[in-house]
Amino acid sequence: MSGWLSAILYILLAPVAGGLIAGIDRKLTARMQRRIGPPIFQPFYDLFKLIDKENVIVNLYQNLYLTGFLVFNIVAGTLFFAGGDLLLVIFALALSGIFLVLGAASATSPYSHIGAERELIQMMACEPMLLIAAMGLYLLPHSFQVRDILAVDKPLFLYLPGILFGLLYILTIKLRKSPFDLSTSHHAHQEIVKGITTEFSGPALAVVELAHWYETILILGMIYLFFAWNPWVAVPATIGLYLAEILVDNTNARLTWRWTVTSSWLIAAVAGAGNLIVLFYFLKAGF
Amino acid sequence: MSMFKRSPWMVHYDGASCNGCDIEVLACLTPRYDVERFGVINTGNPKHADVLLITGYINEQSQPVVRQIYQQMPDPKVVIAIGICATSGGIFSECYNTKGGVDSTIPVDVYVPGCAARPESIIDGVVKGLAVLETKRAAWRIERKKRNRVFRLPFFKPKASPP
Amino acid sequence: MSNRTIIPFGPQHPVLPEPIHLDLVVEDERVIEAIPSFGFIHRGLERLVEKKDFQEFTFVAERVCGICSFIHGMGYCQAVERVMGITLPPRADYLRTFWAELSRIHSHLLWMGLVADAFGFENLFMNSWRIRENILDIVEETTGGRVIFGAAKIGGTRRDVTNDKLKEIGRTLKTIEAELHAITDVFEQDYSVQQRLRGIGILSREDAFDLGAVGPTLRGSGEPMDARCEGYAAYRDIEVEPIVESDCDSYARCMVRIREIYQSFDIIRQVLCRMPDGETEIKVKGYPNGEHFARLEQPRGEVLYYVKGNGTKHLDRFRVRTPTFANIPPLLKMLQGCDLPDVPVIVLTIDPCISCAER
Amino acid sequence: METPQEIVTIASSDLLAKVQEQKDAGHRLVQICATTLEQLELSYSFMGKEGITHLRLLLPRDQPSLPSITDIYFGAFAYENEMHDLFGIDIRDIRVDYKGKFYKISEPAPFNAGCLIPTRKQPS
Numbered sequence: 001m002s003g004w005l006s007a008i009l010y011i012l013l014a015p016v017a018g019g020l021i022a023g024i025d026r027k028l029t030a031r032m033q034r035r036i037g038p039p040i041f042q043p044f045y046d047l048f049k050l051i052d053k054e055n056v057i058v059n060l061y062q063n064l065y066l067t068g069f070l071v072f073n074i075v076a077g078t079l080f081f082a083g084g085d086l087l088l089v090i091f092a093l094a095l096s097g098i099f100l101v102l103g104a105a106s107a108t109s110p111y112s113h114i115g116a117e118r119e120l121i122q123m124m125a126c127e128p129m130l131l132i133a134a135m136g137l138y139l140l141p142h143s144f145q146v147r148d149i150l151a152v153d154k155p156l157f158l159y160l161p162g163i164l165f166g167l168l169y170i171l172t173i174k175l176r177k178s179p180f181d182l183s184t185s186h187h188a189h190q191e192i193v194k195g196i197t198t199e200f201s202g203p204a205l206a207v208v209e210l211a212h213w214y215e216t217i218l219i220l221g222m223i224y225l226f227f228a229w230n231p232w233v234a235v236p237a238t239i240g241l242y243l244a245e246i247l248v249d250n251t252n253a254r255l256t257w258r259w260t261v262t263s264s265w266l267i268a269a270v271a272g273a274g275n276l277i278v279l280f281y282f283l284k285a286g287f
Numbered sequence: 288m289s290m291f292k293r294s295p296w297m298v299h300y301d302g303a304s305c306n307g308c309d310i311e312v313l314a315c316l317t318p319r320y321d322v323e324r325f326g327v328i329n330t331g332n333p334k335h336a337d338v339l340l341i342t343g344y345i346n347e348q349s350q351p352v353v354r355q356i357y358q359q360m361p362d363p364k365v366v367i368a369i370g371i372c373a374t375s376g377g378i379f380s381e382c383y384n385t386k387g388g389v390d391s392t393i394p395v396d397v398y399v400p401g402c403a404a405r406p407e408s409i410i411d412g413v414v415k416g417l418a419v420l421e422t423k424r425a426a427w428r429i430e431r432k433k434r435n436r437v438f439r440l441p442f443f444k445p446k447a448s449p450p
Numbered sequence: 451m452s453n454r455t456i457i458p459f460g461p462q463h464p465v466l467p468e469p470i471h472l473d474l475v476v477e478d479e480r481v482i483e484a485i486p487s488f489g490f491i492h493r494g495l496e497r498l499v500e501k502k503d504f505q506e507f508t509f510v511a512e513r514v515c516g517i518c519s520f521i522h523g524m525g526y527c528q529a530v531e532r533v534m535g536i537t538l539p540p541r542a543d544y545l546r547t548f549w550a551e552l553s554r555i556h557s558h559l560l561w562m563g564l565v566a567d568a569f570g571f572e573n574l575f576m577n578s579w580r581i582r583e584n585i586l587d588i589v590e591e592t593t594g595g596r597v598i599f600g601a602a603k604i605g606g607t608r609r610d611v612t613n614d615k616l617k618e619i620g621r622t623l624k625t626i627e628a629e630l631h632a633i634t635d636v637f638e639q640d641y642s643v644q645q646r647l648r649g650i651g652i653l654s655r656e657d658a659f660d661l662g663a664v665g666p667t668l669r670g671s672g673e674p675m676d677a678r679c680e681g682y683a684a685y686r687d688i689e690v691e692p693i694v695e696s697d698c699d700s701y702a703r704c705m706v707r708i709r710e711i712y713q714s715f716d717i718i719r720q721v722l723c724r725m726p727d728g729e730t731e732i733k734v735k736g737y738p739n740g741e742h743f744a745r746l747e748q749p750r751g752e753v754l755y756y757v758k759g760n761g762t763k764h765l766d767r768f769r770v771r772t773p774t775f776a777n778i779p780p781l782l783k784m785l786q787g788c789d790l791p792d793v794p795v796i797v798l799t800i801d802p803c804i805s806c807a808e809r
Numbered sequence: 810m811e812t813p814q815e816i817v818t819i820a821s822s823d824l825l826a827k828v829q830e831q832k833d834a835g836h837r838l839v840q841i842c843a844t845t846l847e848q849l850e851l852s853y854s855f856m857g858k859e860g861i862t863h864l865r866l867l868l869p870r871d872q873p874s875l876p877s878i879t880d881i882y883f884g885a886f887a888y889e890n891e892m893h894d895l896f897g898i899d900i901r902d903i904r905v906d907y908k909g910k911f912y913k914i915s916e917p918a919p920f921n922a923g924c925l926i927p928t929r930k931q932p933s
Binding site for chain 4: 487488489492494496497659660661662680681682743745754756758766767769771775776778779780808
């Protein structure tokens, strides 16, 4: 019962929390660049303005795909916060990504196409690590159910340090932060303009933003799982790791997609799979 | 209340200027002036922008480009001409390749004087432009209501893309 | 797998504030061919010599480009002065050198910001421009303008700076230089920056020389050529060693510019030490009659001014061969076979100033 | 030290041979410039270690024509396209020929056809 309650709370509150996080993110980034920065509520202003604007769409399917992107993001998050199957969550997340790619690819702009290609490459870079993370989380409770993982009375991050590291690495990709803001970036000073979102305008862009906020909360929830045995540790740890992401964003140049794929697979293979194998034998030995 | 005042996204195009105003437009983004305080983002993508900043005058080659950028921007939108060249051609008005200021090609809402325009005056111009944006939004909403009486989610309302 | 697309790069593009259009023929993400088109900001200001007299034209010459505006004005004046046989008072020469080096620092800082922006390092962009503002403060204090200085005139300079002010500027520059180290260290050492610059946009020494590259593009390929060695203005008293890097890639060109900033600080220090007292301008009589090619070093490279006078107040011809124009053929060479994400980086390493190139 | 400069007048028919000489001497192309007088006056500037040489040649203002030097100096294509667009000089066989699209200008050959210079009073 409490699972459904938290799922409903997620659907209602995730946009608020996600927007606030985005606002704090922008403010902190500005302060790191020695600027004053926008107000914390700036993302909401942007969102409401975008909804208010004229909706210039390039073809009819675009809206369908974008709705799919938003809906499957919410589905993934709802499943997660309802304590559902972690594998299903990851697949729903991947599906939502595919919808975004389809939306961008349905436009005619070459920037949008390249953005879509790069988004696919990024997903390809992320997926192995996400699956390894799911397997790692399975090992202790012997269940993919999020509620069972939450119930584990052990500090998971001590058992899964490699996997946590790998997850944080791909988190940078998922949050579209430097050095991996390949397909689109917060500020459009890159060679493919706004990349995947180049052709979306007005309300359509607002939907993309909203979906990103849902996604952010879901990803933060995943990190929370690693510290879930003690909420007093988990909340500060999650916030701390997010701040670390902002710091990384501000101290790195954008790298190329080759580098992204190679490095994230290497980390998935070494840190993720290595951790998995060690833990497996460790548990088999009866600790 | 609308949020246009709080979140004007801009796109910048260099018509045919000497670069002086362009780098001052960029300087507005940087820590000393920091227009992001007012929610301004330099999107670089006309489809996301509300405010079009144009520096320099218009010549044969840049005319279609400016026109296209203007058409790509979704309503409501504001055009701000930065610097004296964008206003009238300035020192280059006697050159053979001049079409005149930006208003020879697209309607301009705010003119920012100066050669080169200082970042302070550019920010001032953008703020003036926001008031115009607000009136344009009101007019545009009335027109939109007339166009579709039936209530539909704005998100599902298709509209042909400009050529 | 070949998936050829043509990507229109520009004229309105967030990476380059200026309009240049490149049709990039791309296979996956590799650039097969890059076809540039120009003329978006062609103003034809060289023909304004018909309408403005040769003294007024200094203002037009300054507006060839807003980034290296002072050196344009100075170069035009220098060419006319040579035609008319005018020798400047030494203080004017020193003041011109002072401003020229300030504009070199500000231009290089601007470039550092833009290139950081091109490879997605927003923080570096912001901080480079933050320091650039301090340089612009000095410029504004001494000339009254921020980007268009308006300080050069035929026969000297429009303004004088008091010696007290110059001393104070010397102190300010010291603090700016100290602050600058934090930023240039990032360029020199940061791993992700190196990833994006090293081995990108290779231009061999032979190619650079043959295709007529100038400035840091040429010196980054190991060719020591610096027009300041000509000894115009105060450079006749100040030794300038051309800064050369031999790696031939974007990183080398970046390093050339960074080392040039420090060299400029050094030159300014010497200028301030040796600043002679006296007049800053002399009266100009008569009209230019004759022709001269003046050669100067801009932040972007060597620039040539050609002035032909006919003894009236209007010149027959004014021509400026700007460094960006000379760097276009090498740019095409570098763009062939690069990756799409590297295109903005490579375009920026020649420090393109399109309004210079098209005039 | 200031680089010495000299102006060498040549006939327009020897252009390619003279340019080839410069290339063989290891000089680099610095610039090409045209000036409208009663005739078009072209300067090809080359720079070597010993100094700058300007090859000077004259062309008629009416239908001027020249061979391209891009086979010798590839980098000349930008200057030659520029001269074609601004001065209306028909330059044959440029390697990268923009065919008059280098600058899109509202009037053709503004530096030649519309130029005021020859009508201006010449000094006595």
